[in-house]
Amino acid sequence: MRPRRPFQRIPRIAWLLGFTSLFADLSSELAYPLIPIFLTSVLGAPVAAVGLVEGIAEATANLVRPFAGRWSDRTGRRKPFVVAGYALAAAGKLVIVAAPAWGFALAGRAVDRFGKGLRNPPRDAMLADAAPAAERGRVFGFHRAMDTLGAVLGPLAGLGLLLALGEDRLRWALALALVPAAVSVLVVARVPELRPAHPPSQDGLRGQYRRLPRSFWLLLGATTLFMLGNSSDAFLILRAKDLGLATTAVILAYVLYNLVYAAAAYPAGSLSDRIPRRAVVIGGYLVFAVVYLGFALAEDGAFTWPLFALYGAYIAAAEGVLKAFVADLTPAELRTTALGLFQGVTGGAVLVASLTAGVLWDAIGPAAPFYFGAACALLAALATLAARPGAANPAP
Numbered sequence: 001m002r003p004r005r006p007f008q009r010i011p012r013i014a015w016l017l018g019f020t021s022l023f024a025d026l027s028s029e030l031a032y033p034l035i036p037i038f039l040t041s042v043l044g045a046p047v048a049a050v051g052l053v054e055g056i057a058e059a060t061a062n063l064v065r066p067f068a069g070r071w072s073d074r075t076g077r078r079k080p081f082v083v084a085g086y087a088l089a090a091a092g093k094l095v096i097v098a099a100p101a102w103g104f105a106l107a108g109r110a111v112d113r114f115g116k117g118l119r120n121p122p123r124d125a126m127l128a129d130a131a132p133a134a135e136r137g138r139v140f141g142f143h144r145a146m147d148t149l150g151a152v153l154g155p156l157a158g159l160g161l162l163l164a165l166g167e168d169r170l171r172w173a174l175a176l177a178l179v180p181a182a183v184s185v186l187v188v189a190r191v192p193e194l195r196p197a198h199p200p201s202q203d204g205l206r207g208q209y210r211r212l213p214r215s216f217w218l219l220l221g222a223t224t225l226f227m228l229g230n231s232s233d234a235f236l237i238l239r240a241k242d243l244g245l246a247t248t249a250v251i252l253a254y255v256l257y258n259l260v261y262a263a264a265a266y267p268a269g270s271l272s273d274r275i276p277r278r279a280v281v282i283g284g285y286l287v288f289a290v291v292y293l294g295f296a297l298a299e300d301g302a303f304t305w306p307l308f309a310l311y312g313a314y315i316a317a318a319e320g321v322l323k324a325f326v327a328d329l330t331p332a333e334l335r336t337t338a339l340g341l342f343q344g345v346t347g348g349a350v351l352v353a354s355l356t357a358g359v360l361w362d363a364i365g366p367a368a369p370f371y372f373g374a375a376c377a378l379l380a381a382l383a384t385l386a387a388r389p390g391a392a393n394p395a396p
Contacts, residue, residue: 006174009135010138010139010142011130012192013130013192013194014139016188016191017126017143017188017191018063018145018147019146020184020188020191021150021189022146022147022184023150023180023183024086024089024180024181024184025150025154026110026150026151026157026222027150027178027179027180028089028150028181029151029154030155030157030180031093031158031174031177032155032175033080033155033158033159033162034161034162034170034173035105037214038170038171038174042101042171043099043101043102044102045102052106053109055103056109056348057106057110059348059351060110060113060114060117061114061117061347062347062351063344064344065120065341065347066337066344067340068085068119068120068121068336069121069125069336069338069339069340070337070340072125072337073334073335077122077193078123078336081119082121082123083119083185083189084119085120085122086115087115087185088115089112089115089119090115090181090182090183091111092109093178095180097107097110097174120339120343121340123333124323124327124339127140128140128324128339129194129332129335132144133327133328135273136324137268137269137270137271137272137277137320137324137330138273139269139324140321141265141268141269141272141321142265142269143262144261144265144269144319144320147366148258148265149262151262153259161176172364184243184383208334208337209337209341211334212330212331212334212341214327214340218383219278219322219342220341220345220346221383222383222386222391223322223342223380223384224346225376225379226285226377227346227347227349227353228352228353229292229353229372229373229376229380230288230349230353230373231350231354231369235298235357235361235369236308237254238369239304239360240253240304242366243298243301243304244301244304245304253305253308256305256309256312257309257312258312258319260300260308260309260310260312261312262312263312264312264313264316267316268280268316268317269320269321269324273324277321277324277328278300278324278325279386280317281318281321281325281384282384283317284313284315284316284317285314285377285378285380286378287313287376288318288373288377289373289374290310291307291314292373292377293370294306294307294310295367296368296374311362323339326342356369356372357369
């Protein structure tokens with residue numbers, strides 16, 4: 001009997017979308033740590049403007065996702081939204097590189113994130129459509145692994161460019177991020193359009209939402225509860241600095257987190273094809289609770305290394321598997337609508353979580369946001385038990 005090769009059952013569409021995400025994330029993560037320095041050092045923006053730029057950028061992505069999902073389902077098309085989204089992300093980065101003042105950079109970040117919000121729900125629906133229900137977790141896990149590989153390479157490339165070029169040539173370093181962004185557009189243009197076998201949904205917004213099953217709404221509620229305690233990763237970085245890690249060590253710890261995430265995403269997705277997906281998600285939430293309790297109780301920077309590694313294991317068990325779970329729970333003709341709504345609502349909850357974490361940090365102390373996050377994760381694990389389809393992984 002011939003041994004089964006890894007990834008042999010991954011469809012061609014998933015490979016193309018995986019490489020698209022790898023190059024796009026390499027570009028984004030290369031630029032992301034450089035943008036705050038570029039805004040303040042080159043464009044003369046106040047520190048408060050950095051928070052404004054990132055807040056507007058993420059809010060834009062979260063607001064666009066539900067509308068992009070509904071629009072895609074009404075037209076019965078996926079690929080035009082996906083290609084346009086990656087092209088807009090590349091165009092937004094070009095605006096940032098050419099920006100003469102920080103207001104232009106804000107516009108560039110908003111265009112970049114608008115593209116992300118436009119592409120993600122239809123892209124995830126394409127992945128779900130391309131995979132049999134019994135292998136959806138494997139396909140989403142593979143895609144998350146490819147995406148996260150870009151997140152590993154991006155910060156390392158950004159750090160290398162910063163050391164090689166210096167802060168006085170940041171604009172050139174950011175310009176190099178345009179290369180992988182352009183490659184991602186070229187790759188995604190080769191993705192074939194899978195026209196759905198079902199007719200496009202012509203229901204109004206209220207009608208579409210009414211047709212989504214109760215199990216979807218329960219999962220959305222449980223995940224939103226979790227996300228209210230899942231503040232920005234910036235707080236993990238701040239906590240690591242607070243515990244004594246040097247800046248370079250913090251970046252390397254963040255890279256370790258992404259390495260674990262990339263390595264564990266595919267096995268976690270495959271596991272969710274063999275056992276109920278909610279069990280994998282609940283396991284991820286429990287790992288998250290342990291990580292956040294660890295950051296709350298830690299008294300030395302050395303503890304942050306295993307905690308960042310465990311954090312990678314949590315997100316590998318949750319992010320891609322949750323998308324597969326949403327696809328399991330929803331009708332095929334409303335899949336993009338459901339994914340867009342799910343991503344928009346939970347992404348908005350992360351913004352609330354970050355504001356809450358900042359208030360708790362300042363008012364009570366650095367450990368407070370992590371105690372709060374651990375409590376939300378434990379409650380969400382209990383709530384996720386209620387979100388179950390009629391079968392563990394029903395057919396589309």
